[in-house]
Amino acid sequence: MQIKNKNPSKDLLDFSASLNPYPPEIDWDPSSVSIAEYPDDSYYELKESIARNFRCDPDEICVGNGSIEIIRAYFHTVLNPGEKVALNKHTFGEYQLSVTLAGGSCVDLNSPDYSARVICNPNNPTGSLIRKNEMLEIAGEEYEKGRLLFIDEAFMDLSDTDETLIGCRKPEAFISRSITKSFAVPGIRFGFGVGEPELIEKIEIVRTPWTVNSFAEAYCIEAMKHYGELEDSRVKIISEKKWLYDKFEDLGLEYLLSSTNYILLKCPVPASEFTASLLNHDIFVRDCTSFGLPDCVRIAVRKRDENQLLVEAIESCLL
Incomplete structure (x- = not known):
């Protein structure tokens, strides 16, 4: 999913919404649904x-x-x-x-x-x-x-x-x-x-x-x-999650092992500052201050090319 920035020429990659990056394909036609009843x-x-x-x-x-x-x-x-x-x-x-x-x-x-x-x-x-x-x-x-x-x-x-x-x-x-x-x-x-x-x-x-x-x-x-097809999603998410763990460790960042499709990452600066820095790189993550964790952000696991852009943006913020 992408959300629009105030700058209409740019799109933000949204790592704040923890949605399945590999959902089952549902062959569903909304036009087949009657709205007359x-x-x-x-x-x-x-x-x-x-x-x-x-x-x-x-x-x-x-x-x-x-x-x-x-x-x-x-x-x-x-x-x-x-x-x-x-x-x-x-x-x-x-x-x-x-x-x-x-x-x-x-x-x-x-x-x-x-x-x-x-x-x-x-x-x-x-x-x-x-x-x-x-x-x-x-x-x-x-x-x-x-x-x-x-x-x-x-x-x-x-x-x-x-x-x-x-x-x-x-x-x-x-x-x-x-x-x-x-x-x-x-x-x-x-x-x-x-x-x-x-x-x-x-x-x-x-x-x-x-x-x-x-x-x-x-x-x-x-x-x-298609509920059974979510097993394929789980397998792919685990693979991407492990890849992100390795990259975070390479960058010297602390994180919590997660059982699901997002990772709680400890920030080197207050979460509000870290979130703002990533926004400058068109990356949107979830500031966890509202959860009582002002030094953490929640990051959704996405597909490899998008995860790569996230890691590159984080690396730039750490320079």
Whole structure:
């Protein structure tokens, strides 16, 4: 993906959006979609297509206009005013906003009295992955204490799908997913969640009617037929990621090993300065100051020729 700079004669290579650089090819024609009728608000066909890939039942699935809507609908459904939700320190900021909008507040994991916990797995922006066995232990511990567990697996498709909790979750666990990253279609706006049927029914009432438009519904049904092809994406991403690790080491830069399609890089100067310097080379990376990491940037893994341009730009900034 490229975004336009203020200078219309130049394009920026966007390493800030962590999209699959090798998405499956979907033979889909938008003109075949009828816009003369409302979508089926139960989205049963769409849920069936998801259920077949994730080995769950359609009544365990809710849908939304991107994973953000799933996150907000979930907390509006489960939180009472004043209840607390535990978050990791460096993670996606939408959780805190959604909790606040639902009347709750966020605390760290050392707090003894939270009613729900959020885990982003793999975590954004660090790329760290908690393995399934450990996640099941965490889920069990939270269940014994009567707490809810929200798991955001937005990047799991580009990490290790064997580690998902879909299909083996505990009753109190809810899992959020998105096709935005894995199929590189942020414009489609589609996310879904997996949880207990009773909770799913409540969330489906809270969400906006016909929230998934006909184009997004049709695309997602077709994309689910190509879900297995994401294995090829994962293999190629791993190869490019290793190449970037080697280049960062050659440049003397620190980074975190990542399980998915982005890398957290420690900057030699404040992240805001480093980001501005790269912009002068037409490279856009994610300043992680908003994550509480003012000395780090998040860099998407892209194709080799684009990754080469990134490395050359970083090298120039270090001179």
